Amino acid sequence: MSDEQDWRWDDLIERTRGRLGAMVEQFLARTMADPSYADSGLTAEDLRRASVESFSALLDSLRSDGTPSRLISIAESVGTRRARQAVPLESLLRAVRLDFTVLWEHLAEPSCDADPALLVRNAGRVWSTVDEFAAHVQEHYLAEQLAIEQANADLQRQYLSQLFAPTRPAEAALERIAGALRVSPSGNFCVAAVSRDDGVVVRRRFRGAARCAHAFFAYDMGHHTLFIWPTDEVALGRLSPPMKDLFADVAVAVAPVARGLARVRESAAAAREIMIDLPMDSSEVATLSDRWRSVTRHLLAGVGCDLGQIVFPYLERCTDLERRKILETVSTYLETGSLGDTGRVLKCHRNTVLNRLNAFEKYTGLDVQRPYDAAAVIIALEWQGTRP
Incomplete structure (x- = not known):
């Protein structure tokens, strides 16, 4: 100008x-x-x-x-x-x-x-x-x-470290941790675990959602990242539809809901065990109800307890054909829970099914019509790749 x-x-x-x-x-x-x-x-x-x-x-x-x-x-x-x-x-x-x-x-x-x-x-x-x-x-x-977010994350890590310390926090310490995290010590919490690499992606998604609805805490534990957030759920752990979007396309292990801040430790341990048990190429939501058999098998193997030893050595006394038919019948029965349904699947009479189950009990001492015995046999069959 x-x-x-x-x-x-x-x-x-x-x-x-x-x-x-x-x-x-x-x-x-x-x-x-x-x-x-x-x-x-x-x-x-x-x-x-x-x-x-x-x-x-x-x-x-x-x-x-x-x-x-x-x-x-x-x-x-x-x-x-x-x-x-x-x-x-x-x-x-x-x-x-x-x-x-x-x-x-x-x-x-x-x-x-x-x-x-x-x-x-x-x-x-x-x-x-x-x-x-x-x-x-x-x-x-x-x-x-x-x-601000970095300062909050540092503070959260400090108090979550106290929550997951080798020594379980005392009641007063839990109250202090809950106060610092601004949660109720008696509230319910969802706990999920993903791989540390996927944790970067999920953490970013949570930050975007947190400004609208979700308070959450992320905590790195070795190869896994834990995500913890308050919930109104009281049933077995699962993800609600909005939460599924935050974990889309990644393998995630969801623990049973922790009833109280003190139980978050146990839920975190469960989430990590479920995560460890997942196949390498998994990209799904896995809960304890999905993976309990495999998790149990791996944990028992870790302490040298092979449940297959309470079944298969005892079946060596019968012929190959008899062993195959008994295991086929036991496996089908454990899937269906019904003598009649097992007979229809195997195209044999109900009494034939019952006779084979009785033969299995005679050889092994395990009655698969009793819940405790059935649980042990389920894991034993999975151990040998004979999926019930």
């Missing part, structure tokens, strides 16, 4: 500065109508003070001799404070860009007697100044939000 145009633009800026109070009040009225601002920790006085500073710095920057240094400093302060006050970023940026609307309305106010051609020539300058301000606010908001 020419010197004369610069003078006329600077004069308009100063006349508009005389309307600063009206600009601030107009901005406040529109911004405080946003429920996100009303529900945050932001006070009207804080917003008013920040508005005065922001509009003053914007006007300074818009002068022909203006520099953005003060505006950038204010952007850092606004972005940092709004992150701490938990104002949603979308609402914050909407409010910052409202500066343009309010500022432009007052620049074009008839009482300022602005030349329309002068306004048109400077419209891009006004917009780019406000847009740059918004970009700096967003940058510092995100940096502060990341710092």
Whole structure:
């Protein structure tokens, strides 16, 4: 612009500065109508003070001799404070860009007697100044939000480490841990385990969902990452449909619901055992009800207890054909739980089924019509690859 145009633009800026109070009040009225601002920790006085500073710095920057240094400093302060006050970023940026609307309305106010051609020539300058301000606010908001999340994660790790310490926390320690994590010590908790690599992906999904609905804790334990969140569920662990989306396409082991913070340790141990038991190429949700037989078999093998030894050595006394028919009948019966259904599957009479089950009991001493014996035989058959 020419010197004369610069003078006329600077004069308009100063006349508009005389309307600063009206600009601030107009901005406040529109911004405080946003429920996100009303529900945050932001006070009207804080917003008013920040508005005065922001509009003053914007006007300074818009002068022909203006520099953005003060505006950038204010952007850092606004972005940092709004992150701490938990104002949603979308609402914050909407409010910052409202500066343009309010500022432009007052620049074009008839009482300022602005030349329309002068306004048109400077419209891009006004917009780019406000847009740059918004970009700096967003940058510092995100940096502060990341710092807050990191501090919260560090604090959570500290207290979760106490929860999972080798020595079980005492009642007073559990109360303290629950208070720090802002959960009820007597509440119910879901516990799930994924591989550490998948934990990075799931943690990111949880962060996105947590801002809307879910409070969660993530804790790395060796090769696995645990995810823990409060729940109203009291039944055997499973994932609700919304939670399944957070674990989509990854192998996840879900433990039975922990009834109370003190039981989270046991649920975590169960989730890890289920996870260890899953096949390498798995990408499914696995619960204790799905995997208890295989988990039990592996745990027993770890201490040298082969349940196959209570079945197969004793069947060596019968012929190969008799052994095959007995095992086929026992396996089918354990799948169906019914003599009649077993006979229909094997295409033999109900009495034939009963005779073979009796023969199995005669050889092994195990009656598969008794629940305790049946559970042992199920694991023994799986041990040898004879799936019941």
